[in-house]
Amino acid sequence: MKKRMTYINSLDGLRALAIILVIGYHLRISIFRGGFIGVDMFFVLSGYLITNQILNKIKDVPKFSIKEFWFKRIKRLFPAMIMLLMVVTIYVLIKTPERWQSIISDDVAGVLGVSNWWYIIKKVPYTDTFSHPAPLKHLWSLAVEAQFYLLLPLLFVGTNPPKAKKKLAFVMLVAILIFSAISMGLWYKPGDINRAYYGTDTRIFGLLIGSLTAYLYPYKRLANQLPTKTSQLFDVIGTSLLVGLLSFVVFGNEFLSGLYHGGLLIISLVSAILMCLVIHPDTKLNRLFSTSLLRWIGTRSYSLYLWHYPIIVLMTPMKITGIYRVALMFFQVILMFVLAEMSYKYVETPFRKRTRGISWQQQLKQTVKRSATVRIEGLLIGITLIGMIFTTTFFNQMVAKSVDISYEKNKSSKKETIKEPQIKKIPINQVFMIGDSVLLGAKPDIEELIPQSQVDAKVGRQFIELPKILEKNYQHKFDTETVVLISLGTNGPFKEEELSNLYQTVTEKGAHLVLLNTYVPLNWQGQVNHLLADFTSTHQDVVLIDWHDYIADKLAYLEIDGVHPTVAGRELLATLIKEQLTKYFDFQVDTKEAITTESSH
Structure with missing residues (x-):
């Protein structure tokens, strides 16, 4: 009789932490700005468990079956993913049918496990x-995992005896790890992190x-008594590492x-050490991460990961603010x-349990015959679509109503009198x-209103x-009669x-800096x-134009x-x-009627 690997309860707790970080990040909650590292934690956990x-398999079984390994991974990952793809595709086709080519191509990439390369x-x-x-x-991260699952077992085939097989695989894993970490640095491009972030070679x-x-x-x-x-x-040590990770999240x-x-790389190493300390049964961290609530969330972390992002993306109007945003988030x-929970109970669990202890060929036959679960999936898809469409419509109407009220209020309000700054x-x-x-869209209007202006704007800058x-285009032109206006921050922060x-750079030749x-x-x-x-506030010679406060009530x-x-x-x-x-500079401008505004210096 085969020995089954001991189930590690505390790993479910770590999965729960990872998915909470990812969800908080995608919900745009300010204290989860670094929550994307939850994906890196998932990578470490998955690599460890698989x-x-x-290793247990090649120790206990004379012949390691790659086909059986691959089929188990497919059975674990694909049923819930297929249900997700069906719901998202139908929803997108109903709400925005003009996007059918984009969503279908994304579906195909998801099923083939190449979403990261597709994006x-x-x-x-x-x-x-x-x-x-x-x-x-x-799905980019699931694609990286799928490609890892495809390649990893190949390292354990065709070499005997088992010890030599394990040593060779270990050396190859170390070599690939070093290559991957170096590749990320080489592929990194300031202002465009996509290749470095998505690539299998850079993330594995x-x-x-x-x-x-x-x-x-x-x-x-790790189970030895301490x-x-x-x-x-x-x-x-574990608590310190946990605090360090959470500090980065914030x-x-x-x-x-x-x-x-x-x-x-360091975050992944810290996650690995923390994992070892958490899964040791003699630590208090083990008991903390083995609590029933964290275990419940952790066992459903895969389904939570699948569903959370489409729900946020498809159901969140970008103009939503205040109480409406809080209510929608809740x-x-x-x-x-x-x-x-529905996916875990009616999709993941049936596929996992009904095929234990039988060959992968028999598992495939049983999977095809599971008409009852297919009917349940169809019902779940229908209920989910109705709920998402109704909720999205409701919140869109609420946002539109609040925007219309704001618009009418600003239209009818009297112009405010702005006190001119007492400067020469x-x-x-x-x-x-x-x-x-943002500046690019307004370029024609700006250059018409301010003939002395030259707008250099680009999408994604x-x-x-x-x-x-x-350095390339402007520094040599700076003098005391030059204004340099910078409008950046839409696509990410800076230091x-x-x-x-x-x-x-701007002021060393006497030019004047303005920030939007x-x-x-x-x-x-x-x-x-x-x-x-x-x-x-600390540089009195720099002008700040407050676009945020000005447009916040004019959505x-x-x-x-x-x-x-x-x-x-x-x-x-x-x-x-x-x-x-x-207000601050003396130059000839178009005399068109201006809209009086309020800004801060």
């Missing part, structure tokens, strides 16, 4: 997109760290260049857990404006690209050091705007993505920029 299973080819950004984001983008090191941990510290070895002092030391973000030059979390205006003959897609742009370097803050309902909005406000002037101005909004932005510049 390699443990393979690299399509140039789908990992960071949140604004207009029609891909609801299946999260997390799974390999889990695999090597299974070699060095298999579960049976002296009391050693157990206490393990708890102290203060980190995916735009830090250090992440791609060893940072994610409902989305409930829906995630309801669907995860500076003569100016040229204005260079550098920005992203980030602050890290700015030094090269200035105070980068802002200080910009200030030094951002309105982007994503995790980094507050970070960007607070940094700009703090910087201008009707934004597109459906809640970020980019409409045609009327672009004119509004151009007029705001002109008015604020003419």
